[in-house]
Amino acid sequence: MSTPATKSQPVYPELEWDRTGTHHILFVAAEDAALARRLYASPPAGTLTVIHVADPAAGETAWNKDLPPQALHLAAPSLGDGLKLLNDALYVAQMGTRIYLAGPEDAIWQASQMADGYGVGRDEVRHAQIGSKARPVFCVHCRTITRGVHTNLVACSGCDRTLFVRDHFSRRLGAYMGFQIDAEVPGDVPAAEVIYP
Amino acid sequence: MSIAFKPDETFRGDYSYRNSPVAIRRFPFPFPQDQYMYSVNIEPHTKGPAGSVFENAFDIDEHYVAEMRDRAITLERDPGRCMSLPHMIDAEWDTLELIMESLARDYPDLFQLHRDGARWSWINRPLGLEQTFTFGDVATLPCPPFEYITRQCQGDFVIMDQRDNDLWADSGMITSQADWSLMFDVGMSFKEWHGPVPLAHDMGIFERALKYLLMLQQGRPVRRLNWTMTINPRLDTSPETYPEWGPDRTTVTPDNVGDKVHLRVELQGLFRLPRSNGMLFSIRGYLASLNDLATHPRWAKRLHRVLTTLPNELAEYKGLVRYRQTAIDWLAKFDDGADLGTGTQPE
Numbered sequence: 001m002s003t004p005a006t007k008s009q010p011v012y013p014e015l016e017w018d019r020t021g022t023h024h025i026l027f028v029a030a031e032d033a034a035l036a037r038r039l040y041a042s043p044p045a046g047t048l049t050v051i052h053v054a055d056p057a058a059g060e061t062a063w064n065k066d067l068p069p070q071a072l073h074l075a076a077p078s079l080g081d082g083l084k085l086l087n088d089a090l091y092v093a094q095m096g097t098r099i100y101l102a103g104p105e106d107a108i109w110q111a112s113q114m115a116d117g118y119g120v121g122r123d124e125v126r127h128a129q130i131g132s133k134a135r136p137v138f139c140v141h142c143r144t145i146t147r148g149v150h151t152n153l154v155a156c157s158g159c160d161r162t163l164f165v166r167d168h169f170s171r172r173l174g175a176y177m178g179f180q181i182d183a184e185v186p187g188d189v190p191a192a193e194v195i196y197p
Numbered sequence: 198m199s200i201a202f203k204p205d206e207t208f209r210g211d212y213s214y215r216n217s218p219v220a221i222r223r224f225p226f227p228f229p230q231d232q233y234m235y236s237v238n239i240e241p242h243t244k245g246p247a248g249s250v251f252e253n254a255f256d257i258d259e260h261y262v263a264e265m266r267d268r269a270i271t272l273e274r275d276p277g278r279c280m281s282l283p284h285m286i287d288a289e290w291d292t293l294e295l296i297m298e299s300l301a302r303d304y305p306d307l308f309q310l311h312r313d314g315a316r317w318s319w320i321n322r323p324l325g326l327e328q329t330f331t332f333g334d335v336a337t338l339p340c341p342p343f344e345y346i347t348r349q350c351q352g353d354f355v356i357m358d359q360r361d362n363d364l365w366a367d368s369g370m371i372t373s374q375a376d377w378s379l380m381f382d383v384g385m386s387f388k389e390w391h392g393p394v395p396l397a398h399d400m401g402i403f404e405r406a407l408k409y410l411l412m413l414q415q416g417r418p419v420r421r422l423n424w425t426m427t428i429n430p431r432l433d434t435s436p437e438t439y440p441e442w443g444p445d446r447t448t449v450t451p452d453n454v455g456d457k458v459h460l461r462v463e464l465q466g467l468f469r470l471p472r473s474n475g476m477l478f479s480i481r482g483y484l485a486s487l488n489d490l491a492t493h494p495r496w497a498k499r500l501h502r503v504l505t506t507l508p509n510e511l512a513e514y515k516g517l518v519r520y521r522q523t524a525i526d527w528l529a530k531f532d533d534g535a536d537l538g539t540g541t542q543p544e
Contacts, residue, residue: 007403008385008392122361140378140436143277161440168393172384179436183443184519 006167010105015128017044021098025089027111028063029053029079029103030131036062043068046096049089050074053082053107079107086111090118102128106136106147109174116172133196137165138175145175153181153192162189165196199306202323204262209270214430214484220259221489225250225462226541227422231502233511235397237405242418242466250464253303254418255296255350256481262323264351264373264432271372271433272348277380278435279344281356281368288356288368289343290333291470292477296346321349343368352464352481357387359474364410366390367475373432373482375425375461376516380437395510413476415469423463425515426524430459430484449520454527455488458520460500487527493543494531501528 004011015035017024023046026039031054048071052063056077064073076082090099099115101108108127115125134148137156144158149165156163156178163178170177182188206214216224245251250258272278281289297319301310309320315332326349330337338345347354347370356368364387371379382390387407388398397403413419427434428445449457466479491497504517504525512518 006392007398008389138381140381141440143380166393168381169389170381170385171389173381177378177381177436180440180443183440184446185444 004167006169009167009169010127010129010171012127012129015039015100015102015126017042017100018098018124018126019044021124022046022096023094024048024098024100025051025086025093026100027051027053027082027086027102027108028130029082029107029111031058031061031063032102032130033062035102035128035130037066040066040068043071044098048072051076051082051085051089053077053079053103079110082107083110083114086114090115090120093118093120097124099125100128101125102130104132104134105129106134106174109136109171112171113174135165135196136175137163137178138170138173139163140177140179145173146178150194150196151192152195153189154178200257200259200261202262203259204266206260206263208263208267208430208432212429212431214260214263216485216489217259218492219248221485221492222543223248223250223258224483224485224489225422225464226460226490226496226499226543227424227462228499228503229539229541231499231537232506233503234508235400235402237402237409237421239406239409239419239421239467242420242468250481250483251420254299254466254468255303255352255479256464257300257304257307257351261351265324265349267432268348268370268372275437277437278372279347279370280379280383281341281343282358282384285343285356285358285368285473285475286335286341288358288470288473288475288477289341291473291475292354292356293342293346294332295468295470295477296350300350324349344370352479354480355478356470357476357478359411359476362411363387364407364476371435374435374480375423375427375463376434376436376439378436393514395514396508410467410476413467413469415471418466418468420464420466423465425461426517427459427461427484428457428520430486432482446516446519449523451523451527454520454523455491456486458487458524459484460487460490487524491528491531495537496543497528497531498533498535499537501525501532504528 024044050071050073053076067073074085076085101111134150137146137149139156139158142159146154146157152165154163161180164181166177168177208214250256297310300308307322311318317332318329320327353373354370355366357364358367366382366385369379388403391403431442434442462483464481468477470477504521512521
């Protein structure tokens with residue numbers, strides 16, 4: 001768990017089961033064998049649904065191997081399919097449901113927005129950043145979100161301006177803010193660096 | 198008190214905005230000392246001296262009509278500058294009530310409110326508006342209540358919802374901001390919203406401010422001043438339009454610095470709202486050019502010292518880096534080094 005550069009940037013405490021819950025939905029969009037083993041070693045009481053976004057070609061992974069006996073494993077071949085499964089699970093969710101979202105920030109905050117849409121409280125959702133550190137970037141000029149950004153500068157997929165990727169993060173948009181780096185002196189664009197591997 | 202409005206002045210294009218000597222005299226100069234640093238500088242928003250910007254709950258001045266037109270232009274270009282999350286409707290009506298009652302009480306020759314149960318009649322003479330509506334019934338206004346009233350009151354506005362021991366920026370009318378985006382920040386907690394501000398978090402400023410504000414009582418509003426600098430008298434210095442105004446920062450020269458560089462002061466007010474228990478945050482901006490300020494040499498001296506000693510992180514955050522030295526050099530000729538004592542007074 002690293003210290004955020006900006007207070008709006010999410011801090012991700014180590015993921016633990018919320019044992020006050022009676023139903024649990026675990027949405028995972030990246031592999032992390034150590035985390036899977038730790039969570040599965042002491043599953044919570046009640047029902048557990050694991051929505052697992054993974055390339056089918058990847059075969060068996062830690063998220064489906066040692067699944068606790070009561071758990072239901074749903075495989076999703078893409079993030080879009082995973083979000084649809086999550087939507088269905090949220091639609092039928094009962095009181096006492098706890099949501100766990102683990103994956104790259106782009107995936108977990110899209111999932112989080114979906115949970116918000118169902119009125120799930122901030123206390124009932126836990127987030128863990130695993131896998132790629134790539135950022136979703138909201139262009140403050142044209143409002144397009146450019147996804148999978150590994151560099152401090154990126155061409156906006158909406159308006160093609162070169163955006164500087166700030167640390168300022170909006171949970172509502174599920175994205176970091178990007179603004180035109182050369183607005184003051186057009187053309188004055190430094191070289192981009194990979195900082196979100 | 199009657200105000201001579203300047204309905205034709207502009208905050209874009211030819212930038213014809215000018216302050217009268219009276220407007221300069223009442224400018225809320227924010228520096229009581231030669232060095233600036235953050236503090237939780239919150240004080241009760243009680244009635245100040247007649248003619249001062251602190252006299253009334255919401256200050257209306259000679260720029261009112263022109264500022265409201267500039268807001269309408271910005272909203273026309275980008276309706277996303279006014280946003281309100283759905284659960285904020287009670288707080289919207291609270292805000293409409295607070296502003297209408299305050300303006301009608303403080304400026305009876307300009308604004309009138311007649312209440313007959315839920316049937317209200319509102320007259321805004323400077324903008325030539327008359328509206329009869331049913332309080333609580335959105336369908337009886339031409340637009341939602343928060344947008345309706347904040348199109349008629351100088352300053353930006355945020356309504357914060359209070360829940361889970363925090364204040365959430367859940368509504369906003371933001372058309373004259375110091376480079377922050379409502380579209381991006383709406384829905385944020387108090388500390389998330391202020392996340393990009395340097396140094397202050399580590400100093401515990403937001404921690405203490407939040408604690409204080411959570412206990413704010415109805416009828417006991419508070420206020421503070423904040424400041425930055427803006428090139429040209431431009432209200433819309435938003436991140437959204439940064440490509441439009443960012444290049445202006447490179448145009449400051451020793452010859453035009455007195456005209457171009459403006460001190461921008463925000464008189465921020467915080468009001469507890471009665472039904473929703475939300476909090477209205479008013480951000481009333483004032484612009485004065487260095488030429489304006491230099492008509493009061495004490496202010497020119499003070500600003501010279503503040504800019505000279507300002508920590509680099511703050512200069513960077515406020516966007517002053519490209520022209521700070523030019524402004525300091527220009528102000529130097531007013532500064533004889535005399536001890537100014539403390540206080541913000543012009544003489």
